[in-house]
Amino acid sequence: MAKIELNNVTKSYGAVDVIKGIDLTIEKGEFMVFVGPSGCGKSTLLRLISGLEEITTGDMMFDGQRVNNVVPSERGIAMVFQSYALYPHMKVYDNMAFGMKLAKSDKGEIDRRVRNAAKMLQIDHLLDRLPRQLSGGQRQRVAIGRAIVRDPRVFLFDEPLSNLDAALRVQTRLEIAKLHHDMNDVTMIYVTHDQVEAMTLADRIAVLRDGKLMQVGTPAELYDNPNSIFVAGFIGSPKMNFITGEKAQAEGATTLGIRAEHIDLDEGGPWQGEVVHAEDLGSDHYLFVDIGTDEPVIVRRSGKLNVPLGTRVGLRPRPQDLHRFGPDEKPIRR
């Protein structure tokens, strides 16, 4: 519901600059994911948007209105925390209603909204329980429900899935995607260090590193056209292969990047090497081939592949999927 603009936003703690000048516009109803390695400033950026931290310089606009000094509760945001942060002594119902009670909303309205949100998340049978009586997944739903009840302009998620086990994580991820679909005019900002979460949930992804924005774009854009070695390496699994030295210079680049699925097995290919390791994922098969570079090149093939270790193979990268990077780690445009 809100368009968020950040103009040259910085954040420093004393002499330490955590966010170093960020310009970013998040459109109404967009699902934006901040992703990056730990310590890159993604959570700080989220907290700046929430208002829990003050920005040091720059401007932050919600729908064209400057909100630099507006307290969190008046920004029209709701936040889902990594640790759920439910009030331990309040029943689920009161947890969800707390914000509206503080805002002195009408009792009937509170009740209606809490019950709607609970029904939406299928936690309506848990309203009389205390948080400690719930499982991790149920707590996370309550936390999301508490956010929904606030009827926010912006939904903020701070690594909400990292405390859940793998199976629950996938399931909850689907539910968040569905939530975004159902509330498609609400802007959502989501912080994660997991690029799979980023790729599957985001309308657009913002990749951060050392307090700076590296690239912003749709998942496909970041995947197909990374604008730096960092982004190329961060997005996609398995990690993109990077080749330096002679083989890169042969293609006119300092560093050559090629994704595992863009390499074909071809006896007459330009790269010759030995299979040093193989991983069978069932649907896919990864071959680790030593072609004389620092790290073995990973080749991804679908289906089964019976290649004994030590076999010599030839590799042929698909020319149209090669990423060529210059000495500045930026792609070489032609």
Next chain:
Amino acid sequence: MPDINPNTAPALATPAEPHKGSPSLQRQRQRAAFWFLAPMLIALFCVAAWPLMRTIYFSLTDATLSNLYDAKFIGFQNYLQVRELSSGRTIYRGTLVDPDWWNAVWNTVRFSVVSVAFETVFGLIVALVLNAEFKGRGFVRAAILIPWAIPTIVSAKMWGWMLNDQFGILNDILLNLGLISQRIAWTASTETAMKAVLIVDIWKTTPFMALLILAGLQMVPRDMYEAAKIDGIHPVKVFFKVTLPLIRPALMVAVIFRMLDALRIFDLVYVLTPNSSATKTMSVISRENMIDFDKFAYGAAQSTLLFGIIAVFVAAYIWIGKVDLSGEKSR
């Protein structure tokens, strides 16, 4: 740390930069913090800072109990007064040349050092025992809390009875064991009065020491001991090379708290060995002068000196030991 007087408020609400419009979250919180702290600071000012200042002021006057308000300012005469007699002899008067005062200082220091040393060693032993796993550990921990829970006055009376020269059980035990040949007047005799005070204080305060040290011991990871055991290191060596260095910070904090507490001791001495010059401490002699002997200003001067000694002690300890008492830095 910025040099800010903690008793003045504006330090709390200093914004990093001026803001336009509504106050930011941080500023709102700082403003709230100021109002939250104000009542406590006012209360502490009334019961601590103000009376302390008045005590120091009184120490510079000739006030008496009955004449508090018309007291004359006489400078440092309560501390030291030099008078030239017509005969040419100089006489010195005041607390600083008062042998009773220096006797009290000596008693206090002796008491503090000896009691804290014993309490540390015994506390360490008890803590090590409680840190081991054995049946009935909970019971032992409950048992050692008993001396701590008993009011000091009650302990003084209880021990006063046990140490009684004619009917005391301690003399009886020692006689039966053949350790003494005749009954000892523990609390009355000048040779043993200090020992009696020390026994009671060590008995009463070792539990506190043990609990503080135990908390430090429990922070030492168990696998450290396992590793030492597997390596075949002798337990005594493990204690001195591993355990002791690791609990040193907890031990330092415990020792300084006990030391400060010991330096101000009053009630035990007052009740167990009344009017004994062998045990009279600084607190006891100050109060005696102030209230009982109607030398109000003189007593105030002595209590000011005690305050000064403790202040210097704390400052030196913090400065030398770099002890992180507030726990702020470790976070």
Next chain:
Amino acid sequence: MSNRSLLNTMGFYALVVIIVVFACFPFYYAIVTSFATGTQLFQVQYWPQQLSWTNYNAVLGNSTFVRSLFNSLFIASLTVGFSLLLAVTASYALARVRFRGRGLLLMTILAVSMFPQIAVLAGLFELIRFLGIFNTPWAMILSYVIFTLPFTVWVLTTFMRDLPVEIEEAAIVDGATPWVIISQVFLPLLWPALVTTGLLAFIGAWNEFLFALTFTSSETQRTVPVAIALLSGASQQEIPWGPIMAASVIVTVPLIVLVLIFQRKIVAGLTAGGVKG
């Protein structure tokens, strides 16, 4: 080898027994004495020979001693209540809000709790006379604040620090002011800490002697420690050991019971503050 380890175990348990006996014996002996009367008092007895309630009847029949019990109860309760009231908000500010000079303020509060009480005695004496509350319970309530308040602030601050940050942030997002955070979010989570801190402060106030001795003049205004210290018999020579021990047991048993009930929490509170209660 097994012989040696047996010896070690025996040595260890011997040490345990010595510790327990040393810790408990004086109180045990006080109980034994409190049940003895007449000439029995003046023969050393290791086991109780009789169960006579004479001493207890004497103490509890003494109206000034009973009065002292109520004085102590009133003074300690009010002091602790007042201290906790001020300490809850102050410790929130100290534990949760970043401001300049916070570390210094904490050190100052700690320093006050380590204060030699004699240093303020003269000034407090004047203040109490000025307020006209000499020889009333209010003199003690006022003066006890000097040690209960810094202690409660200090301990509650350490407890308050350990509450999760995200819960507070969730409350901020929900629109809670600092006061709402304290009263509706933190207080319900802190009540075990409040009970512990309050109990420790209560014990401190209950046991205080110097101020109570100095600021009371009549028997009826005395607190329990002063009453026990000044309990005297018919003549100067004749110290009434029986009644003194009975009185000691009466005021100590409730404390010991409370301490044993709240054992774990008290240990946590003592070590959290690192300050004597």
